[in-house]
Amino acid sequence: MRLSSLLFLVCFFTVAMSQCAAAAKARHFRWEVSNMFWSPDCEEKVVIGINGQFPGPTIRAKAGDTIVVHLKNGLHTEGVVIHWHGIRQFGTPWADGTASISQCAINPEETFTYRFVVDKPGTYFYHGHYGMQRAAGLYGSLIVDVADGDEEPFKYDGEINLLLSDWYHESIYTQMVGLSSNPFRWIGEPQSLLINGRGQFNCSLAAAHTPGAKQCAAAGNRHCAPVILPVLPNKTYRLRVASTTSLASLNLAVGNHKLTVVEADGNYVEPFAVDDIDIYSGDSYSVLLTTDQDTSANYWVSVGVRGRQPRTAPALAVLNYRPNRASRLPAAAPPATPAWDDFARSKAFTYRILGRAGVTPPPPATSDRRIELLNTQNRMGGGHVKWSINNVSMVLPATPYLGSLKMGLRSALPSAARPSDTFGRGYDVMRPPANPNTTVGDNVYVLAHNATVDVVLQNANALARNVSEVHPWHLHGHDFWVLGYGDGAFRGDAGDAAALNLRNPPLRNTAVIFPYGWTAIRFVADNPGVWAFHCHIEPHLHMGMGVIFAEAVDRVSELPKAAVSCGATATALMAGAGGHV
Amino acid sequence: MRLSSLLFLVCFFTVAMSQCAAAAKARHFRWEVSNMFWSPDCEEKVVIGINGQFPGPTIRAKAGDTIVVHLKNGLHTEGVVIHWHGIRQFGTPWADGTASISQCAINPEETFTYRFVVDKPGTYFYHGHYGMQRAAGLYGSLIVDVADGDEEPFKYDGEINLLLSDWYHESIYTQMVGLSSNPFRWIGEPQSLLINGRGQFNCSLAAAHTPGAKQCAAAGNRHCAPVILPVLPNKTYRLRVASTTSLASLNLAVGNHKLTVVEADGNYVEPFAVDDIDIYSGDSYSVLLTTDQDTSANYWVSVGVRGRQPRTAPALAVLNYRPNRASRLPAAAPPATPAWDDFARSKAFTYRILGRAGVTPPPPATSDRRIELLNTQNRMGGGHVKWSINNVSMVLPATPYLGSLKMGLRSALPSAARPSDTFGRGYDVMRPPANPNTTVGDNVYVLAHNATVDVVLQNANALARNVSEVHPWHLHGHDFWVLGYGDGAFRGDAGDAAALNLRNPPLRNTAVIFPYGWTAIRFVADNPGVWAFHCHIEPHLHMGMGVIFAEAVDRVSELPKAAVSCGATATALMAGAGGHV
Known part of the structure; x- marks a missing residue:
């Protein structure tokens, strides 16, 4: 466990007495999400607003504070969730705000309470994470200042x-x-x-x-x-x-x-x-x-x-x-x-983006596992265009993973085969896929608790010749060190793996892959939960460009009922009641 | 209990041996609801289709058949339900397909099974009953032929x-x-x-x-x-x-x-x-x-x-x-x-529409209760335009009534006050409302089991002078006799009530009120369940133009878990489980 996480947990579990907790504050917000008319660029359309505002209200807090958002869904027929982008949700994986992954979508007229600690100062934001609701305007800023008594390592007025x-x-x-x-x-x-x-x-x-x-x-x-x-x-x-x-x-x-x-x-x-x-x-x-x-x-x-x-x-x-x-x-x-x-x-x-000397911790010197993820554009069923990872396009289940995995439901993982840690060595990243057919799958990677994991994101040519796009990949629940970038195919242990920057890589939660290039990241699986890792381009995610990391779900503490009151988890829990309705 | 209902129940409960059941058949359908591009009037837009069709597939059955529709929600973020318009759902009130009333909306990627008997030949249809999904194209025909051996009372080729x-x-x-x-x-x-x-x-x-x-x-x-x-x-x-x-x-x-x-x-x-x-x-x-x-x-x-x-x-x-x-x-x-x-x-x-001589049963000669419903257009909060019934505009709850009432949840009825069976006698139906302010409420009328209920729907002037609109009111779970129509204010026992047609009124499930007029209907509350009664104009219902009839919910048999796996009913049932998630 990294030092910052440890400090955070100390604060968290000694909340009544410790110095850090004494300074920290709970900040409460009552929000209602609804559709409304708005003219962001002078052209009117229906946008998703919060409390009648677009973008949603800015949350401003101090490191160590607890944010409590009572989120009412005022949409008429649609579920909603909000993801707190960049907040790692240590100890509160059900508050990550990812439909089908960390919680059941909030039904219309229902209120779900997001309660989580913002443990680290920085510039964050929040946004919808269901369908393409982010693109409908469901977003806002989340700014975390340093805790009282702490200072940023730079000055400004x-x-x-x-x-x-x-x-x-x-x-x-x-x-x-x-x-x-x-x-x-x-x-x-x-x-x-x-x-x-x-x-x-x-x-x-x-x-x-x-x-x-x-x-x-x-x-x-x-x-x-x-x-x-x-x-x-x-x-x-x-x-x-x-x-x-x-x-x-x-x-x-x-x-x-x-x-x-x-x-x-x-x-x-x-x-x-x-x-x-x-x-x-x-x-x-x-x-x-x-x-x-x-x-x-x-x-x-x-x-x-x-x-x-x-x-x-x-x-x-x-x-x-x-x-x-x-x-x-x-x-x-x-x-x-x-x-x-x-x-x-x-x-x-x-x-040029590198960890700050004397501040950014260095990564573990070695990793326990390397997962290589080939990013390709594919076709399914003849005409449906998909993005695929190691030739499998991600689909999300009706029942969120966090609940179904914790409850050990067999239905949690729709596809029997576990996704692969690598892809065919001979793949020519410079050309359209030789076999562009893809399948869909859950793309759930189960990570050992506290394992140090390297992921190499390998870009490639899309379906059309001479096209390879930029993809910014975002990891939930963690920061990662960006160990390096390169052009063409990643050459593995024989070449690129040895040249990675272990000295002063930056910590981030989003890293880009350039056309025809690769990007290598490292993180410690120290946060029990189920976390999405995906291209942050909304239509690309909608087309399947992502994977899921399931980490030590057995170590997750009791889930709020509201996070599991849908699908197979609700059915299983209601059956457990034994009673007749 | 009316004869037809009784016959139906005999068939229903003796399914293994009776003549009627032997001829009846279960008809299975697998449907998936999804958004798709379609050009119904040559202009393309997004419509809600079923199995890639618009309108949805026609169901054709014989009286006494059991219809089984496995309905998968293929929408991305929206719930869905389907109402089987005109089918009374004796013994299966949870299959009436009304969100917030008879069941939890089906979440994306979930499948709900509608299973119900079509007990009576006739021309029916089905449609969405959540938000305004009907207006998005979620509808189709449901045709019930006479049972084998029976004949229609008219001939055609x-x-x-x-x-x-x-x-x-x-x-x-x-x-x-x-x-x-x-x-x-x-x-x-x-x-x-x-x-x-x-x-x-x-x-x-x-x-x-x-x-x-x-x-x-x-x-x-x-x-x-x-x-x-x-x-x-x-x-x-x-x-x-x-x-x-x-x-x-x-x-x-x-x-x-x-x-x-x-x-x-x-x-x-x-x-x-x-x-x-x-x-x-x-x-x-x-x-x-x-x-x-x-x-x-x-x-x-x-x-x-x-x-x-x-x-x-x-x-x-x-x-x-x-x-x-x-x-x-x-x-x-x-x-x-x-x-x-x-x-x-x-x-x-x-x-001119009257019951068929020798075929249509006459109504009970007297009623146990008369409910008079004034239809007005009102304003709420200064500018929100609503339709109101006895000055209360209907809002629907997050947790469907059928489950919450059956489970006796206190949260089932959001407003403490029961709606009124009548409205101020002096109300001038020919003028805009003197006090156009309205409130919202649940408008739940609790009906005694087997009570004979009269409802007088009283039309009035809308907010603008010299405007009174047509409203077709539709009752779920029942047919009703249309006892009469009149212009102006219904004069009650002193006048109009005595002149109602008890001899050969037609049985229907939808009856219109004409501008500035009234319409009187009678039905027997012989169908345990929770039933909507509302203006069938989609935007009018959306603006609150309806009431709810709750009938002998204690007599409803065990509800399918899938019908209650949301909101307060899910929470209560999961809490009953006692276990930790």
Whole structure:
């Protein structure tokens, strides 16, 4: 068990007396999820909001606090859950908010209570994790400050929070039907990018610098009013930037200003300065920005698309040097997003992210198991397009794993065969799959308690020639060390495995695989529960791009009844009652 | 207990040996509900289909058969149920298919088995009964023939089945948000009318007779291809006509042909001949048509809107006298739908529907209880528009009543006050409500076992002056006698009550109230269970227009676990298990 987990558990179990618990606080929230009309990019559609807001309310807490969210489902016929992205849920795996995995979806008009400790300061967010509800707008920020008396390993004078997303005008229902149809219908590129839930479709705040664009009308207090970020000159700001996009990989830059990266996914990293940062879906960063430029001007914050040929205009916000008027748009052109396919640049940025010296713990020197996961695009039943891992596309069960595995229900694992720890050595990652047929399966990997596990994510060519996509993989319940990246096929013990960075790798919960490349991560299976590990691109997960890690489920303490009151677990428990209804 | 119920129970409980049971058959169906792309009126949208079909498959059975439908929910995040409209569910109230009332909604990927006896021949249908899923296309026909050896009290040579519906291009999600929003957004009139799931938007099959319309292109085998009804000359056909519209009241006519009404809602009626029939949502009829016209021509079947100012073009089908080519469109103009607001004509038609002499049993001569239900449109919280019954707008609970009442859970009835059997005598039904404020409540009426109950449905003015709408009320679990209709306020014992028709009223499951009028029905509470009674207009029900009848729930036999595996019933049963999860 790592030190941080240990400290956390000490606090947790001695809650009445310990120093840490005395400072910690329970923070209660009453939320209701419902569909509502909203115009995030000036075009109205039905979005999923919380308490009538989009994005949902920001949770702000201190490390060690207990968050208690009483979540009422106000949707009419749909279940709902909320995943607390980046929170490891030590001791509370049923609060991870993953339908079919950690809990039964909350039925309409029901209330489920999420109760969990935010043990580690950092920039997090939350979002729906059922169907494609995240893409319908079910998300918000979760910011954890250091505990009282603790200090961040860097200084700043103020904060700016930027939750980034992409936005489709088509409903998620239509999107899901298309993805499941034969012939397959891809959702296409998003219509808009949003900053804190606001964007501008079909117009630009910087039309003068955007050929063919028309200037957005003054939006006043509309949902799509420009995001204004007031700052004072000659101060240092911490920009917290997180991406909950459905599809898009993003890049963020601030005109004339350098950015110093200091945090990634709730973990400190060795500071480094850049002109812009890449942010994949599921990533979060903190960057420091000093307002040391001409104080008579305002500056653009620009967010554009990378990794896929963009058909979506950049999102813009205004860094407003006070006392300049907020409405005074920057005269300069917004920073240009780097070429979408300049992957060398993306890699250069990503490779610079390393554990912070003296702060980030090093990984265990050796691992107990290596799981190699081949990412391919496949076809099933002739026309259904799927993403597959080692040639099996993940499907989720009606009864969530955490309950069914803990209760030892035979129905828990639909497929008899356990998934493979590796794939055929001869696989040519540079070409479309020779045999593109796939099957579906549960993709449940059972991990030994406290085992140190390496996972090598191997990218490959998709169904079409000369196409290999970016996939940001997100792990629930853990941070992992990113030990290395490479191009082409991972060469295993003979080559790449020996060259991994065991000295100062960063800790993260999301790691990207580049086209035709591989990424190696290491983590300790020290968190009893059932955890999803999946591509954070919403339609890719919907198409089966994920696996499940089941860890020491026998060590999980009693599950809340509400987490198991569906499917086979409910049936088994009600049968146990023996009584007649 | 009425004779038919008694006979049915004899069959039911002596299934192994009796004559009736020997002839009866169990008919098994495996259905999967899913969202899919479909173009019912040539415009594509996402519809709810069954086994890839829209409308769902037709069930055909014989009286006394047991229907077994294994219904898998293939939706991604939504629950689902199916109501078997007109089937009384004697002994199987948990199979009535009403979410929040008779069962827990079936979760995604789960399968629920509906098993029930169709005890009475007739023209029925089935449809979703959760949120507004019916309006998304979740419906189909259920036809019950007489048992072997029995005969219908009329003769015919062939059958034609016409399931009528209306169609919106807006998704039900958007519709539901609008209905729940403040300011309120009404769904408007439907874009198309459908016959057997087919219609033509923005064009006409009879453009030559329709000023401004363009002729529909040949649709070939598209979803919106015209409905062709092949017949032979000089035969008598039974047209089975049912309406599952979301909003529209309909009228059906066949060019040059008389229609003889012989059945309404699965009950025989005294035959009468008309040029056209009105069909409200929830109604079903059988009419006899004799193909005694010029055999060289085909004829239009025309379905138009009544009761609301129509903004929807009539639906057309072709009565194809063989051997004429089906593609030969009738030269004559389609029959014109009567004026939408000719309510005198509507009443004249409705009043002619009477029990069939010698077949339809008479009602009990007296009743044990009279419940008077005032139908008003109200406002809640300043801007939410609701429909209310005796000034309470119905809301449904998270835990279905059948389970919670049977288990005696205190949470079963959210509002402490029982709803009233009457409303203020002085209420002026001709004006907008003097106090338009409403509250929400459960509207649960507890009925004594075998009590004879009269219900007087009293219509009134809506929120706007000079507006009073048609509402077709549908009762689950029972047929009722329609004892009378009248204009203005029901005058009770002093007047109207004495003039009710106790001699030959028709048995039905759906009865309309006309603008500013009242309708009186009588039924025997001989079916233990919990039954909805509501306006069959989908958005009106969604806005609270209904009540619940709870009958002798203690006499209901053991409920299937799957019907109670949600909410408070699941929690209570799991707690009964005592064990730890």
